[in-house]
Amino acid sequence: xSEPSTTPGEGFHPHLPDAETQSVRPxxxxxxxxxxxxxxxDTAQTGGMRRFAAVSGTTGSxxxxxGQTHVAPSTASSDHHHGxxxxxxxxxxxxxxFVFLDDSGEEPEEVRLRTSPGDYIFVPPFVPHxxxxxxxAQEAVVVIARSTQEAIVVNLPGLYVLRDGEEx
Numbered sequence: 501x502s503e504p505s506t507t508p509g510e511g512f513h514p515h516l517p518d519a520e521t522q523s524v525r526p527x528x529x530x531x532x533x534x535x536x537x538x539x540x541x542d543t544a545q546t547g548g549m550r551r552f553a554a555v556s557g558t559t560g561s562x563x564x565x566x567g568q569t570h571v572a573p574s575t576a577s578s579d580h581h582h583g584x585x586x587x588x589x590x591x592x593x594x595x596x597x598f599v600f601l602d603d604s605g606e607e608p609e610e611v612r613l614r615t616s617p618g619d620y621i622f623v624p625p626f627v628p629h630x631x632x633x634x635x636x637a638q639e640a641v642v643v644i645a646r647s648t649q650e651a652i653v654v655n656l657p658g659l660y661v662l663r664d665g666e667e668x
Contacts, residue, residue, distance in 0.1 A: 557649045565646040571596055571633040579630045579659050583652040584667075587623040587644060591615045594640030600629040603661040610659070626667045628659045 555566040565585075571577065571594070589598075598613040598621050612632075613621060623629060633640040646652070 551644075551653075561649045563647065563649060565644075565649055567644055568592075569631070569642050569644055571631055571640040571642075573633060573638060574636050576632040577630045579628055579656040581626050581628050581654050581656065582623065582646060583648070583654055584625045585646040585648040585652050586625055587646050589621040589623065590643045591617050591619045591621075592641040592643055593617055594633060594635060594638050596640035596642060597632045597634060598623075598629055599632060599659070600627060601659045601661045603663075608661045627662050628656055630659070 550570045551567055552569075553565065553567040555561050555564065594617070596615055598615065600611055601608045602611045603609075615621065631640075631642075
């Protein structure tokens with residue numbers, strides 16, 4: 501068996517043959533390149549937001565989901581949670597705000613995490629929250645990674661405090 505060829509500028513990464521010339525192989529035996537213009541908008545949605553899947557079960561992922569979310573100017577998402585998924589968020593552009601209820605004081609209090617490009621947010625499983633983009637002119641874009649292969653979105657009628665041991 502001969503070694504795969506490399507293309508100048510690609511370092512030591514082998515140049516993979518076109519899909520038509522190779523035998524059918526399982527999704528989990530090779531790397532997958534998902535181009536920015538090929539993100540999949542056919543994913544769970546929340547009012548006020550547009551989600552686009554990049555890495556999911558369609559690329560062979562069994563344990564994580566990753567994609568982009570766009571929040572239009574002057575828009576708030578619906579209140580929601582992501583089931584058993586842990587969610588990590590990286591702010592690409594804009595200044596989105598992440599809102600949840602904190603009950604560490606005497607009364608539950610609405611908390612607003614105001615972010616900037618380069619910031620990260622962690623959302624634990626089942627925690628009700630919403631995203632807002634208060635900017636009247638600029639769309640906010642974030643990259644999301646979840647610990648489940650598909651985008652789980654449970655839309656809610658409102659925010660509530662998640663108690664220890666409680667699942668939404």
